[in-house]
Amino acid sequence: MPIFHSEAIVLRSFNLSEADKLITLMTNRYGKIKCVAKAARKIKNRFGASIEPMSHIRLIYFGKENQTLYRLNHSDIIHSFQEIRGDLQKIYTGVYFIELIDTLTPEMHPDLNVFQLLQNGLKALETIGSIDTLTRIFEMRLMCLAGYAPQLNHCTTCKKVDYTTKIGFSFERRGIICELCSLQVNPEIYFQIGILKYLKKLKTIDIKHANRLKFPKGTELDIERLIHRYILSHTGRELKSYPFIRDMKKTFENTL
Numbered sequence: 001m002p003i004f005h006s007e008a009i010v011l012r013s014f015n016l017s018e019a020d021k022l023i024t025l026m027t028n029r030y031g032k033i034k035c036v037a038k039a040a041r042k043i044k045n046r047f048g049a050s051i052e053p054m055s056h057i058r059l060i061y062f063g064k065e066n067q068t069l070y071r072l073n074h075s076d077i078i079h080s081f082q083e084i085r086g087d088l089q090k091i092y093t094g095v096y097f098i099e100l101i102d103t104l105t106p107e108m109h110p111d112l113n114v115f116q117l118l119q120n121g122l123k124a125l126e127t128i129g130s131i132d133t134l135t136r137i138f139e140m141r142l143m144c145l146a147g148y149a150p151q152l153n154h155c156t157t158c159k160k161v162d163y164t165t166k167i168g169f170s171f172e173r174r175g176i177i178c179e180l181c182s183l184q185v186n187p188e189i190y191f192q193i194g195i196l197k198y199l200k201k202l203k204t205i206d207i208k209h210a211n212r213l214k215f216p217k218g219t220e221l222d223i224e225r226l227i228h229r230y231i232l233s234h235t236g237r238e239l240k241s242y243p244f245i246r247d248m249k250k251t252f253e254n255t256l
């Protein structure tokens with residue numbers, strides 16, 4: 001039976017039976033996979049904290065090629081992201097990153113860029129203070145890697161670059177709509193022209209440099225709503241972790 005070696009970040013850990021756990025992992029070599037960790041619920045088990053969600057690990061697993069469920073044989077922690085685990089707002093944000101990855105990526109579809117986005121996103125979350133900007137970059141970069149990059153360079157209908165003060169955005173057409181075409185297309189949302197530049201930056205900026213990007217005051221909520229609705233238009237449902245980061249943000253804002 002083939003044995004696989006890889007690095008991975010743990011996405012989910014789920015109790016499968018009284019003794020075993022089912023682990024979902026984003027590996028750097030084989031994409032998203034699922035493994036059964038035998039006896040992982042026993043107090044003295046060989047996996048320990050390495051199968052906690054968010055852990056960056058080195059693992060060995062085996063199973064038939066192209067099957068959907070493997071057996072975890074060995075796992076070592078490379079990095080546990082302890083800085084995230086000590087801060088409630090960062091924990092919720094990290095859990096949101098993981099849920100987004102789990103929702104938007106198919107199993108057994110290797111993509112090193114997705115793995116690196118998750119790894120670098122969690123690393124940045126440990127050290128960078130601007131969690132909102134970091135989250136917007138993560139969302140936009142992941143949407144682009146998952147094949148849902150929004151069209152922001154020209155009107156999706158007439159292909160012209162002709163805007164006044166407000167631009168329409170159509171979730172169905174996955175991009176911006178000019179004023180003239182808006183009369184026929186009826187975009188679901190409009191935003192100020194100044195925001196367009198920042199949306200374009202989100203598509204290309206390296207997540208490691210999240211602290212270099214600052215949204216103009218008063219635009220943060222518009223950018224957040226636009227990207228959130230864009231994600232919803234693809235997932236078709238609210239992610240479980242999203243209300244938590246919204247509530248956390250409100251709590252922090254009210255205590256300042």
Ligand SMILES: [Zn+2]
Pocket residue numbers: 155156157158159160177178179180181182
């Ligand atoms: Zn147009």
